[in-house]
Every structure is written in structure tokens, then in C-alpha cells.
Amino acid sequence: MTANAATGLSARLQRLGLLRAGPRTLAPQPRVEVSRDVPGVVEVEEGQGSFVLRTCRHPLDYVHGARPLGDALAVSARDVGLATRRLDYAEVPPDRRLYLDTETTSLSGGAGVYVFLVGLGRFEDDAFVVRQYFMRDPGDEGPMLAAVARQLDEADALVSFCGRSFDVPRLADRFVFHDRDVTARRLRTLRHVDLYHGGRALFGSRLPDGRLRTYERRMLDVHRVDDLAGAECPEAWFGYVRGDENRIAKIMEHNLIDVLSLVGLEERIGRAFVAPDHPLTALATGVLAFESGGKTRAACHLVPAARRVALDGAAPFPLLLRAVRALRRLDETAAAVTLLGEMVTAVPHDTRGWVQLAIVQEHTLRDHPAALASVDAALGVTSAGGNAIAALRHRRRRLERRLASGSAGLHTV
Known part of the structure; x- marks a missing residue:
């Protein structure tokens, strides 16, 4: 098949939806240098090529949003690791943590996607230093990745926002493309604190979405001005390759704020x-x-919160049910009942609260009339069928038998 025939066939298959269009390719263009108007930019020679490096040094008392960057050093790394399911994060000294954010030529991934900007932040002595490795065109990629690899060699943990699913896979793919398999494996296996998961675990029930910008506005008091949206960065870079450098400074500033916000969000998670x-x-x-396993600490948080929480129709039931189970295991029945009462009052049409309340009333309080009333409430609002409705009816029959036999006892807490 000739090249023209193959191209024509590919185009027809793409129109029919039988072949996905590949990533954008780059026609050769004269190199456009990054303007010296971008502060901190230098060209760095690396091997047989070069790339652009921007270094931004922030003193520890530099305020990003509402708090100084240095405040992140005061929070417990164990707590941050607890929120992000990386308890071993506490073993990593601050200067061995690397804060990572990348900009790529496509947000959807796939073969041929370039990582054209890698932002790496690190605490160094009395400052937080962000280094931004910028690829002016594909010829810069090898030298840029060589420099990034050295930074990774000096790190024992990564800190990111959605980096597990976005930044690391794409960056690892580029290392593999350049025959740096060892670096790719190290990148994939480094301890990784993904703050997206920690933020969602602690604050997700209070926020409309899980975007970094939402955390910035609502939790960090960071308000970007004239910022280039992340979704616009790929097109801005393609524009740069075609000769338009007007938005390169904005790409770098966007990436810089992303990295600084990682520090702010880490501090906010630890402070919580x-x-x-x-x-x-x-x-x-x-x-x-x-x-x-921290039962004493759990009780210190759970019991007062269960008594103070006020819910609305958007009650986060998965979290609340986990809290109820924990309170019951801690023998804090009164707090569990208080929380369940708030749940069924705020969202009476959700059977989960009624069922859990009935379980506590029947098996812990031995208040069978109250348990029967809760089961009836659940039956009155449920739209489920099959096993769920059968389980409720089975519970109701058992309670009726106990009441009929005179085995019910009324107990209060």
C-alpha cells in the first residue's frame, strides 16, 4: 500500500469512527527562543542539546494564599500520609520530597503526548525552590529529561495533585521513549503522596468539585488573576512552536502556582x-x-463532631456511615445515635440511616419498639426491591416476634 493510500484509508476510518485520530504531530519550525522577559529563564546545555530552565526561589515566609510556605514544614507528615494512604511519608525528610506538576500536549494521554514543562519544587535550606524544565521543541526533550532524572534521583517521595493518574504515567512514558527505563521505574515506584485523594477524603463533602482551583479558592484563599487555564496550555505551547511566544510566560506562571498550591494544600491537610x-x-x-488503628485519637475527633454536625440534603452518607461504624466500635453509642438521628432527620428518604439506626436500637440499646419504628420508616421510603426489601421485612418479623414474646427491653443512653 502506498503512503498516499494509507493516509487516505486512515482518514476514512477516522471519519467512520473506526480509528482514533492520533496525537498532534509537529511540522518542523524554526526554533523560537523564550523571551528574557520571563524572570529566571536560562538556557541550559545538557549533553548534545539544551533546554530552558526557570528557577524561582521563595523564602519560607513567602505567603501563598493565606499562609507562608514554611508552615508546611510544621505539620505532621504522618497526618498527611494518613489522609493520602501513605503512612511511610513520615519517614521522608522535607528536602527529599519533590513537588511535581507537569504540562502536556494533550490532556487525554496516549502515545506521542509530550510533557513540555515539568515543574519540580523542593525545600532547600531556608527556601522553597521551584525549577521549571521547559521543552522548546521535541529536540529539547532528551536533554530536559536527563536533568529531570537527576532531580528524581535525589528524591524519596513525590507530592502531586492527581499525579498518580496523570503526571507520572505520561512522564514515565517519555522516559521509556528515550530508553531511560530505570528512571521510569523509579518514577513509578517512588512513594507518592497524591493530595487529590487526601483533599477528597477530608474536604470533599464540602466542595462542589475536586479541581485544584476549587481547593485554592475555598481552602487556601488563592485567587488567580489572568491565569491561563490548564486546558489551554497545550494549544498555547503549539502556538509557541509555530512562532507565537506571547503565552509562554502564562504557561510557566500557571505551572508555578500549581506547584506552590501543592505546598499549601499539604499544609491544609496536615492542619486539619x-x-x-x-x-x-x-x-x-x-x-x-x-x-x-488510632482509637484514642479517633474518639477525640469523632465524638465532639458527631454532636455538633448539622446536615442538609447533600449529606455525605459514605463518610457518615463510616463514622457511625467507628463510633460503635469505640463504644460511643450515644454519639452514634446522635449522628444517626441527624442523618435520618436531614435525609429521611434515605434508608441507610434508618437501617443503621435500627441496628443500634435492636442490638446495642435493646430498644425493640424504637427499632421496629425505624424499620417501618425505612420500609416507607425505600424504592429498592429484591434482597434489600427482603432483609428489611425479615428484620421487622424478628422484632415483632420479640415484642410478642415480651423480650423487648427499653433502654436509653
């Missing part, structure tokens, strides 16, 4: 374990502490 600012956050910290 010491001074939670909302009952739902206190419930979340208590649940995480309980599930990791």
Missing part, C-alpha cells in the same frame, strides 16, 4: 488533623485515625 475547622472534616479525620 490538629484543628479541623468543620464537623465534617473532624468526622473525616476521626474515621481515618480509627481505620489506621
Whole structure:
């Protein structure tokens, strides 16, 4: 098949939806240098090529949003690891943690996607230093990755936001493409604290979505001005390759703020374990502490929060049910009943709260009339069928038998 025939066939298959269009390719263009108007930019020679490096040094008292960057050094790394399911994060010294954010030529991934900007932040002595490795065109990629690899060699942990699913796979693919398999394996196996998961665990029930910008506005008091949206960065870079450097400074600034916000969000997550600012956050910290074996600490968070929480129609039931189970295991029945009462009051049409309340009333309080009333409430609002409705009816028959035999006891807490 000739090249023209193959091209024509590919185009027809793409139109029919039988072949996905590949990533954008780059026609050769004269190299456009990054303007010296971008502060901190230098060209770095590496091997047989070069790339652009921008270094931004921030003193520890530099305020990003509402708090100095240095405050992140004061929070417990164990608590941050607890929220992100990486308890071994506490073993990593601050200067061995690498804060990672990348910009790529496509947000969807796939073969041929370039990582054209790698932002790496690190605490060094009395400052937080961000180094931005910029690829002016594909010829810069090998030298740029060689420099990034050296930074990875000096790190024992990565800190990112959605980096497990986005930044690391794409960057590892580029290392493999350049026959740097050892670096790719190291990148994939480094301890990785993904703050997206920690933020969702602690604050997700209070936020409309899980975007970094939402955390910035609502939790960090960071308000970007004239920022280039992340989705616009790929097109801005392609524009740069075609000769338009007007938005390169904005790409770099966008990436820089992303890296600084990683530090801010890490501090905010760690601080939540010491001074939670909302009952739902206190419930979340208590649940995480309980599930990791810290029962005393869990009770300190869960019991007061269960008594103070006020729910609405958007109650986060998965978190609340985990909190109820933890309270029951801690023998904090009164707090569990208080929380369940709030749940069924706020969302009476959700059977999960009624069922859990009935379980506590029947098996812990031995208050069978109250348990029967809760089961009836669940039956009155359920739209489920099959096993769920059968289980409720079975529970109801058992309670009726106990009441009929005079075995019911009324107990209060």
C-alpha cells in the first residue's frame, strides 16, 4: 500500500469512527527562543542539546494564599500520609520530597503526548525552590529529561495533585521513549503522596468539585488573576512552536502556582488533623485515625463532631456511615445515635440511616419498639426491591416476634 493510500484509508476510518485520530504531530519550525522577559529563564546545555530552565526561589515566609510556605514544614507528615494512604511519608525528610506538576500536549494521554514543562519544587535550606524544565521543541526533550532524572534521583517521595493518574504515567512514558527505563521505574515506584485523594477524603463533602482551583479558592484563599487555564496550555505551547511566544510566560506562571498550591494544600491537610475547622472534616479525620488503628485519637475527633454536625440534603452518607461504624466500635453509642438521628432527620428518604439506626436500637440499646419504628420508616421510603426489601421485612418479623414474646427491653443512653 502506498503512503498516499494509507493516509487516505486512515482518514476514512477516522471519519467512520473506526480509528482514533492520533496525537498532534509537529511540522518542523524554526526554533523560537523564550523571551528574557520571563524572570529566571536560562538556557541550559545538557549533553548534545539544551533546554530552558526557570528557577524561582521563595523564602519560607513567602505567603501563598493565606499562609507562608514554611508552615508546611510544621505539620505532621504522618497526618498527611494518613489522609493520602501513605503512612511511610513520615519517614521522608522535607528536602527529599519533590513537588511535581507537569504540562502536556494533550490532556487525554496516549502515545506521542509530550510533557513540555515539568515543574519540580523542593525545600532547600531556608527556601522553597521551584525549577521549571521547559521543552522548546521535541529536540529539547532528551536533554530536559536527563536533568529531570537527576532531580528524581535525589528524591524519596513525590507530592502531586492527581499525579498518580496523570503526571507520572505520561512522564514515565517519555522516559521509556528515550530508553531511560530505570528512571521510569523509579518514577513509578517512588512513594507518592497524591493530595487529590487526601483533599477528597477530608474536604470533599464540602466542595462542589475536586479541581485544584476549587481547593485554592475555598481552602487556601488563592485567587488567580489572568491565569491561563490548564486546558489551554497545550494549544498555547503549539502556538509557541509555530512562532507565537506571547503565552509562554502564562504557561510557566500557571505551572508555578500549581506547584506552590501543592505546598499549601499539604499544609491544609496536615492542619486539619490538629484543628479541623468543620464537623465534617473532624468526622473525616476521626474515621481515618480509627481505620489506621488510632482509637484514642479517633474518639477525640469523632465524638465532639458527631454532636455538633448539622446536615442538609447533600449529606455525605459514605463518610457518615463510616463514622457511625467507628463510633460503635469505640463504644460511643450515644454519639452514634446522635449522628444517626441527624442523618435520618436531614435525609429521611434515605434508608441507610434508618437501617443503621435500627441496628443500634435492636442490638446495642435493646430498644425493640424504637427499632421496629425505624424499620417501618425505612420500609416507607425505600424504592429498592429484591434482597434489600427482603432483609428489611425479615428484620421487622424478628422484632415483632420479640415484642410478642415480651423480650423487648427499653433502654436509653
